[in-house]
Amino acid sequence: MNQLIPMMCYLLLAPLCGAIMEGFDRKISARMQRRVGPPILQPIYDVIKLWKKQVIVVEKSQNFLLLSYLLLTVMTGCMFFAGTDLLMVLFVLSTSAVFLYFSAVISGSPMSTMGALRELVQDMAYEPAVLLAAVGFYLTTGTFDVHGIMNSDVSAIVKMPGFFIAFVFVLTIKMRKSPFDSAQSHHPHQELVKGITTEMGAKNLAFFQITEWYEIILMLGVEALFIVNKNPWSWLAAVIVILLTYFLEILIDNTSARMKWQDMLKLSWIVTLLAGGVNLMALMLIR
Amino acid sequence: MDMWEIPFLICFPLVVSVLMFCIRINKIRNAVAYVSAVIIMLMTGVLTVHWGMNGFAPAEFYVETELVDHFILGAEILLMLVVTFLSFKYNRPWVSLLSIVPTAVIAWLELEGPELDAISHIKVDHLSILMCIIIGIIGSLIVIYAVGYMHGYQHYHTEIPDRRYYFFMILFIFLGAMFGFVLSDSLLWIDLFWETTSVCSFLLIGYTQQEEAIHNSFRALWMNLLGGCALCVGIVYFALDQGTASLSVLVEQGTGQAPASVQVAIALIAFAALTKAAQLPFSKWLLGAMVAPTPSSALLHSATMVKAGIYVLFRLAPAMSGNMTGTMISFIGGFTFLSASIMAIAQSDGKKVLAMSTISNLGLMVACAGVGRPETIWAGCFLMIFHAVSKSLLFQDIGATENSLHSRDVEEMHGLLYRLPVLALFMFIGICGMFLAPFGMLISKWAALKASVDENNIILVFFICFGSATTSFYWTKWLGKLIAHTNRPPVRDITKKNEMISLSIHAVLMLALCILFPFLSSVYVEPLLMEMFSESNQVISNNVLYILIILICFFFAVPFLAYIYEKNVKTNKKLSYMNGINTGKNDAFMGSMGAEKELVLANLYFKDICGQRKLMNPSIAITTAVIIIMMCMIIASALGGGMI
């Protein structure tokens, strides 16, 4: 029961939370640009509209690949919120990303193939930091189990600030925020038309969008693990930290230009190595 | 108890090899090769069952083997003569020194040296049976494949003299030597089989007798013989000091407070294993081995040669846990894992990608052995099993693809799933087996990462985290090439029936392994660890095991159900987006001068960042330095009497 409730909550509420957070994102971005901006529920309107449109595709197999991507990501998230092994969750997440890549390259379209390759580079850029964060949790709390990490005496961030920095850094990649949004070239900034999503329209784009929401909530959940401990008040702290980082990401998104993928790869690996590496060494020494 | 299958498995391939050499009529020789391959496969099964009926207990045989010992010595001298002759013939006389010296030392030990303790020369346990199964099944399948492949190969490459009798002879000697290698417990026997595999691989690589082949084969030879020298010195030093030449005694004494000679012997043998497993700085021989016909690459890469190195390291693992040798081995392995996977990104030749990935995966296995804990050996065993099957599948598949497509470049495989459906499907399965989640590779990485954290091995943690990111990069982009949409016409599949049989069996094995591996773990691999470390340790807890089983079901069910569901959804086709100038077939666009331009999509290779030319030499320099320094430290501290 203890596992089922958070899992069901995630299953039902994650898309809603994700949508509303994206709505706020767009609103805040608009205000930063001195615009009025769309309504908060705009992302939901968008998905409803996409659902209603005629399904047209370049290659029919794309549908089932995207659906698999959605289902596998949801499954991974459920595993996480059910409190299972964190490292396993992250490894499985990397497999669901492969399905996204497939759904983009299967069309043989130039824009989406280029976007997909950039997406692969992005995956390569963020994976080490995320895996290292899991290792950090194991070193500080002695377990990979999400339940175990949550029930530790002190917040994990006390012992792993470096991992936190590396994680927040790659969260920018995961959230497809500028300067690291070369794969999709998000909403107002176009470069590769729509990058990896170029050949996704109507229902397929809706699948993609919903999966993004599930994934963001999952990543923010991992971020919350840094803060949460036995004390129920830590949950409040976790929510505050999440909102702050979210705001920070929006600020970065609105104030920086897109980076070339080479620089992104270099930068994220260097940050991972420095912040995560120093932290890891310190943790292993004091252990 | 007596197991007649063991001498049979070692000697039968040798007898067949003589037959292969003598029979010059292709049809008859092919038939004999088929029958012998099937017999070897069956006998491996019989051996396993026979051993299992005796309760899966370790068993030892053949204490009195005076006659055979003389025969072994004779064979060793024969090998030395062959190497000496060939190195003089091809004008590289210094190579022969690497063979003459160790042989002389071993001969001295046997003829003039002190009386050694009586030991059982053959030992059967979980690890050796596992190796036998891999060699027996994969090796025999490769032989079956080779019959068809070599037929086409000689047909297309008319400039290469048809010496198939010779090729098959070496293949069978190879199999026999491998069986002998994994079943022996006597270090002297192991040495002979070791040298035999080195020489066989040398002969296979040089099969075409072209300039490049000869060059590469000698590189393989001297690197492996160098390892052989280290092995010899280790064995002789250990035997002189402790009065025995038994591998199990060596490992037993190596755990805990080890005498100096044992420490040095273990370090030297582990070093020898590095050369065999093609770890940096010795990786180049395996890359050069690509010039040989495909079956021999498949054999070298998947089931035999390189696995011999891994096997030795697994054997030594309990004695390497937590000491300096272990640190050296795990560093070299981890480093090779990362740097080879980075270099694989820059390769577009399919076979080279496979070669790089072999080296990189072997690196992970070596690192697992170097850490030397039950968890890592568990991971290492699964890596070995999955790697053997999927690499063999991939090599055979790429050979067959090359025959049909006349290219093995990954770029040429754009949309292969629509052009050569069967071969592309097999390739897909093989690649998925190398890195995707429901297959065992990923879970092994998971276990390896966990264990290296437990062992406080910081640097290995880094290697695994970064290496797994780069590994998925180069495999995923290859998979993407296979499924990308294309309008190019289908290619006529000229794969022979026997090649297809071998490929299908591999693919089925791959899928079966994926589904059965939680059971394999509890039934076979955990007893193996029990035997090796004599401590009961459940590597994956039941909790994780259940999740795994559910996951595996999901991974097969989700895409399947999604496919069924989406099949009936009504969709309309449209052209892919090319700024409105798509000419109507998604494969060309209208250029600004009004002419049709073909659309060519290429993957990212980063040749200027992670090319072999850029990274190989620095990697070799780093690893060489580490090996030299660490070896000196190990020997100095062992002889100085201090323990580190």
Next chain:
Amino acid sequence: MNIKRSPWLLHYDGSSCNGCDIEVLASLTPVYDAERLGVENTGDPMQADILLITGGINTQNAPVVKQLYDQMPRPKVVVAVGICACTGGVFKETYNILGGADKVIPVDIYVPGCAARPQSIIDGIIQARELFQQRSDEHDALMRSQKGAANV
């Protein structure tokens, strides 16, 4: 279902003098901010609902416009912005101009002006999204009646 709250635009520049394009972009950027209506400027016909065309149609871009229009999923609306896109404007008589956008694709809304003012462009978008909603509703009704007919 209410879908008019999310009209996504595809902006195509035919052979315009760029006057109208600047106005189109002006209406999408902070001062006029069409995004408050849910408008998003996508570059991808696959994801677009409304095709905004500026400039006349010439011999070279006629097939391009046609292809982009075909790549948009239904329901879709076409808005011709500026007098050139409506009729060909001052370029109408030149050798290479075929005329307005309606020479190759069906145009629903005409926004006149040289250049069209942002206010009228946004007005055009608002009219287009009503039409977009209407088409969707009509399609739904058709589907329902077909289903009803099948049941009877």
